[in-house]
Amino acid sequence: MKEYLQSFHLLTEDEIDTFLSKAEVYNLERGEYFIREGAISNTVAFVESGILRSFYVTPEGDEMTYCISFQNSFMTAYSSYISGLPTVENIQAITPVRLLLLQKKDIEQISETSTNGLRFAKLMAENEYMELERRVFSYQRESARERYENLLLTRPEFIEQIPLKYLASYLGITPRHLSRLRAEMI
Amino acid sequence: MKEYLQSFHLLTEDEIDTFLSKAEVYNLERGEYFIREGAISNTVAFVESGILRSFYVTPEGDEMTYCISFQNSFMTAYSSYISGLPTVENIQAITPVRLLLLQKKDIEQISETSTNGLRFAKLMAENEYMELERRVFSYQRESARERYENLLLTRPEFIEQIPLKYLASYLGITPRHLSRLRAEMI
DNA sequence: TTAATTAATGGACATTTGTCTTTTCTGCTC
């Protein structure tokens, strides 16, 4: 996490150490949950190793994969973290996972004492915004096949490491259709 | 704009007045542009009256409406504003529009002198994130008809006031299909 | 290692959505 935080060139060494001093190690087995629907998200996880996926359940009972986090990234049910309202997301380990947990109260406390902490929180929100914008663009204008092809180009690790049934809902299509697209692309 | 800023209960009266003192009135006729593709976004517009739409052009030459802003909301090519990179968005007045413009350098200067300014910037980023999350959810799991029905419920002013050809691309469908959905819904 | 379970594939068909084009409607200008 230290290297990751340094890569933004925003926080000082001391500020980074303060974050690290608050972090707790937390391990999950494959299939275990980091947060479940209905809870209020007040923890941010840094993924040291393994893969997490976030999904929500539709009224019809289908699981929709919203987000997938690999090594060296942050993961939380962000809109619940922001708003303090119960989340609709479930965040689950799809491999054994080693996390470093940061509590919201600690993050907020650092943000109150250090302007840089606040700047960093703003930067995170902005980065998340830009990532979602790319997704909106791709849903708006691309066919399912194009979305799959772009994922193959930009995030090959998704296709290599994530079960296809999760990828299908991430792309907004059915597993049947994803299987068909893959067959057509050989 | 003053009332709008007050509604967040975050900025002090003085801070709000500082923002207002930097704002410039700017009027656009129907069809005129606030920003064009390729420019770097360093201005935020508060819409005092009228309607703006943001669109980008696909490689095939189709205009895709990304975002629509009514009275009493902020509008900018946000990811370019954040990143400092050229935008892909065009922001156009679709009615005569009265704007209050805030320059990025002024906003940043206020954020440097006032922690509340920075908090406000963070809040804006978070709100934009949450709005996009809702859109991603809706593209992921809803059919075109459901997206249209939800828009009808949650943002009836969109259907009432926005040309359908713009709404179609906002929903990620063709005008032909939107017309069909509307015909089927009577 | 084998059995059991889950994931992925694929066939057959239905539904949704897109393409291309024409027609109708609406608002505007002269």
Add this chain to the structure above:
DNA sequence: GAGCAGAAAAGACAAATGTCCATTAATTAA
């Protein structure tokens, strides 16, 4: 009020995607 231009609607057909189900492949558990 006639004529024009752009927007919306709609017909006919094609392509994309979904549903339901059966089969095969891969994983997991005993």
